[in-house]
Structure formats: C-alpha cells, structure tokens
Amino acid sequence: MALAVGIRGLTRSLLRPWVRVPGPARGRTEPAAGGGDGVRCFGSPRVLVEPDPAAGFAVMKMRNPPVNSLSLEFLTELLISLEKLESDKAFHAIILTSDCPGIFSAGLDLMEMCGRDPTHYAEYWKAVQELWLRFYLSHLVVISAINGVNAAGGCLLALSCDYRVLADNPKYAMGLNETLLGIIAPFWFKDTLVNTVGHRTAERALQLGLLFPPAEALQVGMVDKVVPEDQVLSAARSELAQWLAIPGHARQLTKSLMRKPTADRLLKERDADIQNFVRFISRDAIQKALRVYLEKLKQKKT
Numbered sequence: 001m002a003l004a005v006g007i008r009g010l011t012r013s014l015l016r017p018w019v020r021v022p023g024p025a026r027g028r029t030e031p032a033a034g035g036g037d038g039v040r041c042f043g044s045p046r047v048l049v050e051p052d053p054a055a056g057f058a059v060m061k062m063r064n065p066p067v068n069s070l071s072l073e074f075l076t077e078l079l080i081s082l083e084k085l086e087s088d089k090a091f092h093a094i095i096l097t098s099d100c101p102g103i104f105s106a107g108l109d110l111m112e113m114c115g116r117d118p119t120h121y122a123e124y125w126k127a128v129q130e131l132w133l134r135f136y137l138s139h140l141v142v143i144s145a146i147n148g149v150n151a152a153g154g155c156l157l158a159l160s161c162d163y164r165v166l167a168d169n170p171k172y173a174m175g176l177n178e179t180l181l182g183i184i185a186p187f188w189f190k191d192t193l194v195n196t197v198g199h200r201t202a203e204r205a206l207q208l209g210l211l212f213p214p215a216e217a218l219q220v221g222m223v224d225k226v227v228p229e230d231q232v233l234s235a236a237r238s239e240l241a242q243w244l245a246i247p248g249h250a251r252q253l254t255k256s257l258m259r260k261p262t263a264d265r266l267l268k269e270r271d272a273d274i275q276n277f278v279r280f281i282s283r284d285a286i287q288k289a290l291r292v293y294l295e296k297l298k299q300k301k302t
C-alpha cells in the first residue's frame, strides 16, 4: 500500500495555486474582510480568501456546497490557502468561516471513505492528518466564526483554531458525532476535544456522539462565545484585536508549548495511524454502516 503520498505532490497535481476565484468573486475587487478597500480576493474553487493585509488578517471562507464536506480536493485547497497566508509576512491571523448558508461543515466526506480502495483511503487519511496538523500548529492566530451546523471532522477543524465564535441558532449544533455513524474518533480527534473541554465532558460527548447546540457548546467550553447570527464575523474580528496585540513570538511559542505534545503523538505514529484507518474503514461491517448512514441522509429528504 502506498502510504508515502505527499500532500505537496498531491497539491501540485490537483490545481494551480491561486487559480482565479470562480463564481461571484471572480475577477472583481471586493471590500476586504476588515473593511479595507481595493484588496483583491483570491483562492481556489472551494476556498475564498478575503485578505485585509493592512489589518494583518484574512477571512477564509469554505465553499464546497452543499455541506462543506471535507473531500480530498477541498482539504488540499484549504491547505494551500493556509500555506499561502502563512508564508506572507503581512498576515498574522485568519478567520475561518463558511460560505454555505446554515452549514459550517458536515465533516469528512463520506464518499471518500465508502467503496474506495485502500490506496485511496491511505491518501485521504494522510490529507486529513495534514489538515489537522497544519491548522492545529499554525503560527497564525486562527479564529473560527462558526455560522452553521458543524459535525465530526468539521468540528475538529474548529477545535484546532485558537478561538471559536458560534452563531446563536439552535440548529447549529456541533460535536464529534462519529459513534452515531458506527465509527470511532481517532486518538488525535479525542485529544483535541479533551484539550478543549476536559476529560469527563469529552468522554461523555464522544461515547454518545453528542452534537451540542450553542448554549450547551458554550457551557462545556467547546466554543468561547455565542453571538447573534449576523454578528459572528464582527465578533471574530473584535476578538482578533486582543490576540494581535500580544507580541507575536511570545504568543506563537506559547501556542507551540501548549499544542506540540498533542501533535507529536500523531507525528510519531503517523503511518501506523494511516494503516489503522485503512484497516478499520475497509471492514465490511464499517462500509455497510457508512452506506446505511448515507442512505438515511438521503431518505430524510423524501
């Protein structure tokens, strides 16, 4: 099985970095996220980046409709956007949000984990690991402005940020609901949750596959602030000011001090974790459970 799938190689083969943004943003100058004028948006088909270099941050909008499920291509585009902002000294922070109404992210793309071959599963899992590692350890301040429902892998992405603002809508529940699908959140999903809400809350949440509505998410510490829906981005921007006022090197080293031990656990066992995922997801019983879950999602419409 080819485990040595390079995300950078994958990246190069999938898309040219900074393709022109399709859809409404293509080729026109939009007001920058922080209100500055004349700054051109950039991005890729599934990720729109609205930079405000004068204010030192960019808004990264996920737009992989209908539900921002984290397909291999989407993961790759998120990574490219992050890399681009990290390598530009003008940027110190990112606000991560969704461009899909009512949905932050439905988590990992079930189609990537269903009916594919082991090589694909390995490649996909490596990209999921990479996304977590890169967001979790980013030297930038990353704040998520969660403007929709946010399940499993999508919740992991938000938990990897430094601060979370959630829109106050009872439909916008978030959590690691893997057990509801008959699958298991891997140890690094679990560690990220434990680091955020503590062991007891994480234990109960993970076993029961709980999705917390805003008031409960706030109460258990899964998010840091709940605000009216139309204020999610402005609240994230206001919060950013406090983070950007701290000397960058001190904040970055402190972040690393807090997070490196958790990331190192995966870095040490990365290939074993991929093999474990491939074995698990390839099982007939797991494939069947995923198909049944997908079928239920489709049936709820009829």
Ligand SMILES: CC/C=C\CCC/C=C/C(=O)SCCNC(=O)CCNC(=O)[C@H](O)C(C)(C)COP(=O)(O)OP(=O)(O)OC[C@H]1O[C@@H](n2cnc3c(N)ncnc32)[C@H](O)[C@@H]1OP(=O)(O)O
Pocket: 066, 067, 069, 103, 105, 106, 107, 108, 109, 110, 111, 149, 151, 152, 153, 154, 177, 178, 181, 183, 184, 185, 186, 276, 277, 280, 281, 294, 297, 298, 301
């Ligand atoms: C050893 C370790 C082993 C394994 C570890 C694996 C870890 C896994 C992590 C994950 O992230 S698994 C994914 C978990 N996600 C979910 O449970 C969310 C599922 N989705 C929903 O609950 C809903 O779709 C919704 C997000 C609440 C949105 O509801 P809405 O009514 O607005 O949309 P609808 O359900 O009709 O969906 C539209 C469309 O999208 C398809 N869909 C939804 N979620 C996914 C997904 N995660 N992956 C792929 N496709 C998804 C859904 O089937 C519909 O498709 P259709 O239009 O063709 O019917």
